[in-house]
Amino acid sequence: MTPKSVSAYRLLYIYLLLCQHGQMTSEELFDKLQHQLATGQTYASETFQKYLQTLRTFGCRISRIDKQGQTLYRLEDHPLKMSSTPKEISALQVISTILSAQPIRDLYHQLCRLCDNVTVWNDISTLTLPNASREVEQFQQYCRDGQLLEIHYKDHDAVPVTLHVEPIEVVAGKKRIYLLGTELKSNKKIRCDLSRVYSHKQLPSRSRSQAQKVVVTFRLTGRLASNYRLYPGEIVSSREPDLIIQHKTDEVDQLLKRLLKYGTQCEVLTPKWVRLEMCAQIDALLTAIEDEVNTEQINGNLQKWLYHFCSPQTSDDGGVD
């Protein structure tokens, strides 16, 4: 074995553990040290304190927290921590502020913890918004319980539907909150917009069903085919003459929403039920857009008002007389 300084090695190994874990209880720390071949011996408390003092002299900021009978050592800052420029820190602060304004703050807290461990920065978000609503908390509890839910829901066309869902997770969009779950009948993963749920109840049973992942194959043509960048879970099945992509997912609805935006440059090939689903979604959009009702209803004064409202010349100076 190459000669090395054993005491320096032991001390730096403690430093390494604190870097990689951020914080550790004394028990965890001693356990790891004893199981490491090169340091495999017990540490006298005095020696350990001397090591910590050396690390502090070197510039490490190590705090000691006594909590519930355990001593926690946390590496707050150290000279080898990644340095970030003021502009990078400012970008992180902007992002944390956006995340802190979301009704579910899990992502905000996780990102802050990551940034704290990696670099020196200050979170400046003010957390002025109230915490998650009682409704959100209730659905989060349902997810923890894992029991089936009966959800009465209004779909796109405001038609009431009843769903039996095994809840997985509550997730936040920009403005809306969704319940992610496995729908019992179709065994598909779905996203329910909570603002569309008008009643629900927890059932005294569990299904333990798991949404099956589906491989959806779609064809891309034209400009999109030459520019396309693969998303996670995608592979290229063929490049000639068109680009054929295989996408493995358990959230088909989310995939179809993305594919719709590609317009005529995308066609779902298989499986048949996903192809039919895509077709149904296009039909629904077409029906809505071709609906004559809007032109009939928007008549008389309203039409005149809308004309002025939309006119670029009048909209800036106050609109109609």
Add this chain to the structure above:
Amino acid sequence: MTKNALNKTAYRVLQLLLWLSKEPLTFEQINERFVADTHIGKTVSPDSLWFYLNTLKALGCKVSRPSPRNNFCYHIQYHPFSYLVTAKDLEVLNHTLALLDDIHYWDVLHLNQWLHKLFAHVANVNRTDLARQFFQENRTASCQLNSLVQQLETHAQNHELLSVMYNSPLSGPEEKIFLPQKLFHHQNVIYVLGHTPDRIESSMFRLDRIQNITPIIQPELCHRLLQYQLEKPVYLIRFLNCTPKQYEPLGEEEETFRDPFKEEHLFVKFRCDNLFLLRQKLLSGDFHFQVIYPQDFQHDLQQTLAKMRQLYV
């Protein structure tokens, strides 16, 4: 602090780690620093230095030895004394990147710069593969774009006409005459929006495909293209079964008001200069919609949907 409260050998190894990870140093330069340090205050022998470096190597550091090629310097090329990125951290970063549509493109660039630095710095043994996978799965703006962004911002502000060498994925490099209007980002890719002489509608170029820009002087053409930009068209869309609370702004200049006939619907007026993105956002949105104004756009979307439907006959 008492004299005995410091493990001096370990302290010397720690300082060596700090210095050599920042810059390459010769044996003499290292000793100068040891002498200058108040806790050390003396030189070390070559054998001791070799001993300290072996300790660092045993902990996972990669140390380059002095040779004529590196001016006889010692340098730590990699050390593991940083953060270990977990699968959960990657998930957090993935989710964060998916929510960045509301931030300024400069923040996107700086965040991306920070992410590259993070992956180069983490303690994971497979950090190169980890970084490759992360940047492949997430669209991120290139770190090299800062200077181009600054130039384009200035040209757009001064209404300066440009000759742009653009590497089109379809037709390869081609020269375009272009009046830049503004920069924006979509899904972490930075674009410049503006007008070309061959079309009234706006065009957008991905910044990472621009090879070169040169200002050109053609006052008449510049004036004509500027007129297109000043006439920012208005679109009126009615979202069906959508309340103001449910509506998520599409990131355009927009005003919302309830449908006076049917309260469950929502009118949104857009002042939009990027029809391509508006069309994409409407098609992939959460609500069915009707185009009230202008009729051209209504027909355009109807035709697009009809053609999409034809694919499934």
